[in-house]
Amino acid sequence: MQFKPISQTFTVTYDYQLYFTQNIFAPDNLLFRDIIASYKPEEQVKLLFVLDSGVHQNHPYLAASIKSYCKTHKDNLLHLDTLIVKGGENVKNKGNSTTKLLEAIDEKGVCRHSFVVVIGGGAVIDMAGYAASIAHRGVKLIRIPTTVLSQNDAAVGVKNGVNLFNKKNFVGTFATPFAIINDSEFLTTLRQRDWISGVAEAVKVALIKDKAFFKYLSDHAIKLKKRDMDAMQYVIYRCAELHMQHIAKGGDPFESGSSRPLDFGHWAAHKLEQMTNHKLRHGEAVAKGIALDLTYACLMEFIDDTTLDKAINVLQDLGFDLFIPIKNKSETEELLGGLEEFREHLGGQLTITLISGIGKKYDVHEIDLKVMRKALQLLNRRSKLNVA
Template sequence: MFKPIEQEFQVSYRYTLHSTKGLFDLGNDLFKSIIEEYKQNSRVKLLFVIDDGVANAHTDLLKNIVSYCEKYSYILSHTQSIVVKGGEQSKNSDGNVGEILKAINENAICRHSFVVVIGGGAVIDMAGYAAAIAHRGVKLIRIPTTVLSQNDSAVGVKNSINAFGKKNFLGTFAPPYSIINDSEFLSTLEQRDWIAGIAEALKVALIKDVGFFEYLEKHAEKLRERDHEAMQYTIYKCAEIHMQHISQGGDPFESGSSRPLDFGHWSAHKLEHMTGYSLRHGEAVAKGIVLDVTYAHMIGLISESELDRIIRVFEAIGFDLHFPVESEAEINRLLNGIEEFREHLGGQLTITLISGIGKKHDVHKIDNFLMKKALQSVNKTSNSKIL
């Protein structure tokens, strides 16, 4: 008999988050420099994928991209710009993925070329998935255009589309080559999109950084009122904590069952699907976090004063915390999200709660009766605020 042959190796990943304003202004050489750093003295092919909401709000964007690539044509080779429907619907089927793969093939985009995606988190997820499966991995540059994508979804290593009625059922772990946050894109966001992304900042603050939570608490009204300086710090700090978790958490590709960055997400993902994705992801996450901290209070992990303090911050920023589920059947369907989350983890159920502000606490069992009571408490409190 032959003895087993064993192999072990490690691969190092490195990527950088840049911050700028007016990325495709002709006087801004950041984008050119990033490509030039990868390959000097040689033209690099670029395929752009652009969220239609961004293209419509920034009507000169496509023209500016072409002009920019023409100015730096010795390094940048613009092949095509594809405009795709934005929002969660962009990843609810493989239609857009197929269109991008077709363009990658027709434009001879190879593993030394770049797909450059400009848009919200859903479009970035979808385009990243397409890039990851083409040629077993085409290089990707992410240019997120919403608060949520700039501080959370675009700064990680995950790409995905939805399938079988489940969020992110198909996906890959594939780090981008680079991420570029352009603050200019935030100026045209609707108010609900401006606010929604702050939920992810509150998420990381609650599980990792009490000082950051205190900053968000102190600046809640400024954030609601679209204060640029407060938002830029919020995005930067949230992204920094998120990226540190990926590199220092010891599980960047989530092979284990503990996923603290999914705090509040078991119900958020289920609620998004139940509402036909009419809720923004951040809006659903805000509700999910408040539900889970209410449950944490009910099982004795946090005090009533801590719970009230957390809820006040969400409300001061402008979140509607009410769950649009009324009937027993709807409530049970929502709670089934716990089992679906366990399946997504691929093993033991691990739900991240908190034992104090800035202190994560994992549990491996949820009392459905108490979770229903927590849901009723959240809805009763949020209804009274509306009235």
């Protein structure tokens, strides 16, 4: 007996909001309560909080404030526990934190109608999002990012992941958060390198998508470096807006294709993070990766010298050191090996996003390694002169 194939097609609509506030757990700030109440207006909802240890150190009152806030709004919020995990990229390198969170989800009875609420930098948010997405095949997640990079980029999308086999985000999921809440108060305690680091993602998205936004970054680079909060708040808002528009309008939110324009500069960045044992912040590595790819694009005549100078000058005015820490030929080849790792991560055809002008992305499927080596030399020579 022969049977015809049975076909099935269905569409799922994803919807989530990015909110902006200050002092989210102040008793009279009703935003968090209202977000939870929008899910179950007449019931208590169980909440397991995950707190970045760096945030806990800089805001020692926060854990108590969370508990008190939930008690004040106990008709809607049931505080189960606040789990403190070590921040930074190493939280994604070993499975201890993921296992610890999964154990807490199990022990505290967090179900698919409960929430994991993660408060921290991009690495902690990536890890917690991954654990939440695989527990019970997905429990509800709210992200409260606390760095510039996580507020304008890392926490905005639908990706979660941890590192494995010495490769960034080798294991991960696509899962939408229930909501994202950007609280500007967390930015006030950032170290200078973390304040600036996240602006690299804004430069990235401006270069590939928005000439006017790039001009804003150029005009306000010194203000941003000097920690002007109004300028930073606009940069975060516009960068996040462009990121979310890309997810919706790009037509490939779960990256089934080979083109990933939001990873402009990232093939080198990911490899540099790994090669420096994550001593480089992600944003610092992205700035170097963007500068390298811009220099390559200029050598390939995709952009002219003026465009290259404008882009490099903005990154340097913001305070980025664009020198790529390569000591010898062996390390150069190791870095270039990141291209193949990037291709593997994409699957299939290599696609590297460059630009053909400010605000104009340009995809290539082959990289001339000889020219890329020359780009590396030229960038490092230029970076040394800038430091001098």
